Structure formats: structure tokens, C-alpha cells
Amino acid sequence: MKFSFGKRERDKDAKTILFVCVQNAGRSQMAEGFFRKYAPKGYEVISAGTVPTSQIxxxxxxxxxxxxxxxxxxxxxDLTEDMMRNATTIINMGCMDDKFCPALFIPKVIDWGIEDPKDKPIEKVREIRDEIEKRVLEIIDSHQDQNNKIPI
Structure with missing residues (x-):
């Protein structure tokens, strides 16, 4: 059995990890990229924002x-109600904009508090990238240690 998740059909048994931030232009996109690379079988990943920009x-x-x-x-x-409803785990990358912070709209969200790379020099964006990779790997390791459960 399948259910609709955005424009793509997803396996109903797959666990979906949703990374959110305000603009969905940096942190959440990097997290999606890392999770897609490292994720165990049976997991889907998506990222979204409360006020997405036009480009990454x-x-x-x-x-x-x-x-x-x-x-x-x-x-x-755009962050949608379907995305939130269908996600197994929702991770907020951090809030730099109190008015549009995803954590204000989402119950049971994990907040990583990662600095926004917007307008930062490349050296700082590399540090942010490395922190995101570390956290993604930690969540995947925790998954493997807890009998196929990603901690929430």
C-alpha cells in the first residue's frame, strides 16, 4: 500500500525524516543531502521551510x-501539513527568525540549534556543514543501536 507524499509515491512502511528551517536554503538542504547519503534502508528524507527561498x-x-x-x-x-503528518521524526535546524521559526508550528520537534549559513564566509559554512554531518551520523548510529528506531 502506498500513500501520497508530495509529488512522489513513498512506501508506507518507510520512515520519513523531515529537516526544517525557515528558508530551506542551507542547513536543512545539507542535512537532507547527508541523510540521503548515509541513511539505512527503509528511510526517506525531505527538507522544507516555513518561508522557502527561490534557490539553495x-x-x-x-x-x-x-x-x-x-x-x-x-x-x-514549502513546509506542508502532509509533510509534518507523514514524518516519523522532525528536526528543526535552528531558529534565527522568531516570526517564522518552524518550531513554533510543529509539535514534538527536535531542535538542533545550528547556526544559519546565510551571508557567512565559506570557512564558517564548512564548519556548519561538518556539524550537520556529525549530527546526521549520530542520529543514524542511534537508529542502529535502538532496534530500528530513530530517537525523538
Missing amino acids: NPIAVEVMKEVEIDISKQKPK
């Missing part, structure tokens, strides 16, 4: 290419 931060694309992950074809997406 080009410096985020560049620093991800440095670690051989291409996020250039990913697009910023």
Missing part, C-alpha cells in the same frame, strides 16, 4: 560538493 545557498552547494554530495538539484520547498 550557492555556498552550501559548493561546500557539499567538497565532500562529494551534490545538492544542486534539490529545491527549497
